[in-house]
Amino acid sequence: MKPNLFHGIGKLFSIMAIMLFIGLFILLSIKSFPVSQDNTAAYPGPKEVLATPTLISPESLCDQWFSYRKGLPEEKRAIVEEEYLNCVNARKTPSPVGIEKAVPSAPPGGINELTLVSRPAGIGTILETSLSPLNSIYRIINQWHGDIDGMQIVVYAGGRRSDAESGYGSEQPWPGIVVVAVKDSKGNYIGEKGGEFWTPQNAGPVRIVDAIGNQLMLVAQDGTPFVFDVTARQFLAEKMTSPISRSIGTGTLVESGNAPYSLAGFDSMNYWYYDNQDLSRILVMAGGEANNPKSGMLVIAVSFPLKNSEFIQALAFNTTMSDGYLRIVNADGEKLTLVSADDLVYEFDVASMQFTSLPSGSSVITGKPIKLEIISTQSSPMSSSPTPGFTMTPRPTRTLLPTYNPYP
């Protein structure tokens, strides 16, 4: 009796379990499979591989290409419905192959080769442009183009935003990087010869300021120097004078944002100076407003360094194009060439203290009197050389460094 009772209860449970399973199966199937909507999908795309058009009508063929229209929200459906009808009508009319539609006429010459600011550097050329094939996780500042052993080499310099693990949100969330792209003599890219290389220390994005042979000199905004050997694809350990400076025009360009004077809210990229015969010194600092990467700013100061650095005049010029920080890249006499982060080019005449060339769309930029503060003259190259002179950039030694790797 007992075994029969247990057997009966067991059987009952088994039947209940099977029914429960079947019920769950049906429930989950309904939940998992989207409801069929007349062969539609909520995106543009065909439902299946198309059959040969000779076998199906224009309506059917076009319907497969535009089947998704039936599932679109109303505001998106009208356009696709129109495309469907155009497709059907076009396929119903005789094929226009051979019946030529007039070739559109060329618009009047609006194609222009952009004149980029460039200068020879080592065995190549520095191009002052941020345009690169890299996406927005890179912040490219400028690039160097050169030919080595029959190969065309481009080195992009800037920063690459790092992830949380490697400093995202830290003081330097854009570690410096160079990206190397190599083409053969026929212009075909050779991917395996390229690569990307982090600066040995994270001092933020870097830009190329000079080259000796195939060794590029780069600096971070604070003036920290680096040397990259293009042939060895390595950063070198070298002892370079910091900051790097070079003689351009009538003065000296110092590639450091640590300028000898400070202005509240101003962030400097580099500065240029020269001493007049009357012992006055003119200093031009390029950069932008701190915490506003879209701003551009030029600060000019006239002082007598031998008379307690007393300022005669200090003016600030704000750009109007929201094109980012300015940097000085060249000079002809007292005319400075400046480039913004967005590649717009400016010319500033120091003698007349005004912009002589502005990018298309810019409003006139006028200077406003400001008050500067002296930071320190001890570490500045200006203090040791009151008259402008070329600071030789020492040739770096060829000690290879392991590339800085920000990954954990």
Added chain:
Amino acid sequence: MRNFKYRMSNIALMLMIISALPISSTMAIDSQATITTTHYVYLPIVMNRYNSPPPTTISHYISWGQSDLTYQRFYDMGKTLGQSVPSGFWGYVILQFGQPWKEGQVYKIRDYAYVTMTISDVEYFTKGYLKGFYDYSPSDAFLITVVGLTNQGSYFYNDPQGFGYAWGTMISNIVNWINTPPSYAGKLAIAGGIDNELGWNNANKSLSWKYAYIANASRFYLYYGNCDSCPYEDQPDWSPEPLGWTLEQVYEMSNGASSYALPQIYRTDRQHAEQWYYLSLYIYLQGQEPIGFMGSLTQWSACSEVGGCSSGYPDATDNTPGQGWEQLWGEISSYPRTSQSRMGIPFDLPVSTDISWNHWRVTP
């Protein structure tokens, strides 16, 4: 023996039932609120259907210099694609022209060889490309060409509306040209496009471009940009940096009126796919439609050509087209909330395109 079999069958039944039960977990959706969500794990037999990646098309960065920017060059490009596609081909190809530029009051594009061209030139060259494809492709092929620009630079920042208007007008002009008899609409369609990257400009600028575009364009546009530094399951506190985009703004730009999302799924560690899934889920939980992804954009060809994709590192950005598509598909198809519209219409991700620097490349 009979009892053993009987017990085993009961155990098997119970295991099957247990395996079909939902497993729940919690997930922080934004920094303000923690929203409890449920993750369902289904029996294999009742899982969402699995789609294999669609055939990949090659999209192009336009990097021709002045002497190569001709109607004939673009015609030959379209011809090369047309000759290579099989009968029954259907696909999207992006022509990525470059960055907005302006000279005086003339709206222009700066391509990747530092050459500027007017937007009328872009229209002219695109017609060449379309005609080349039309003349040389199989009679049952269909191509949707996406004519794109970036949201990059100060000219975009200063006049996004002007560029939106000009781009929309250009797209409408091409639509009219396609439809003018003899119509090419049986083989060709056109769409606008934008490589919208959150680090290049702020949301107000991009949305201004959008609204001006849709006011003037007779066709939708594709968002083939990024959702960089958007939150995802491992980093729910991230927010789009550094220009203050909100998730709602990214959604509006990529999937709102007249727009479809074809996001960049570049990272091999799945982060990009997870970010877009997370955005779609976030939007769903706000009571709106999840994102009806059109597919994925990868840059495997461009990486193999130029480099610069951190190959081999954990955050490498050289997903193959198949990897990119499968990562996005894998994320959104796991859950009914993101795998289908609220009406129950499934998202199939029909597009997989890979961008290249080679104008003549037609396969990855």
